[in-house]
Amino acid sequence: DTGVSQDPRHKITKRGQNVTFRCDPISEHNRLYWYRQTLGQGPEFLTYFQNEAQLEKSRLLSDRFSAERPKGSFSTLEIQRTEQGDSAMYLCASSLTGGASGNNEQFFGPGTRLTVL
């Protein structure tokens, strides 16, 4: 099964450290999304890419967050100078533009659980 994969699955870091997460989308999908989910809440949109272009960023995404998708395949999400409020599950999803449904269902990976001490 070549679903969405994320690495690492868990990350514990100290406040002020930088962390980087990786997402590998479903191979033929050209759109890639990042969401953040805190305990007991639904996922919140952070940003998305179409191929290598970052097309939208949420107001939630502070200057400490940066995402890249250099070759239109995998993506990285970096958080600089982490804060305790960054503790959350970071989810990646991918979709195919113009799929049979025309509505681009998003398929999610297992997530990266970040804990900032």
Next chain:
Amino acid sequence: EDQVTQSPEALRLQEGESSSLNCSYTVSGLRGLFWYRQDPGKGPEFLFTLYSAGEEKEKERLKATLTKKESFLHITAPKPEDSATYLCAVRSKAAGNKLTFGGGTRVLVKP
């Protein structure tokens, strides 16, 4: 701004006791309403997409319906393995390609 509200927040059912989950939404130009299932510590698993009022989709013991203001997820004769959090999300013309999620309904089915 798109808004999605799910109710109830939590639901405890006996095995075989059918029930319904509600998802109320406010969007500008609905381009799809999505249901996902999420198990603890895992990412959401896609279940259904509904595009227009009156549409229905079914999968095993689950059936999703859509009106102009809300969607229902009906669980018929649930089993313990149906225990999970069920998330509803919308995609709209105004918001582009992002999904706006509700807070989810946590379902526990007891044997």
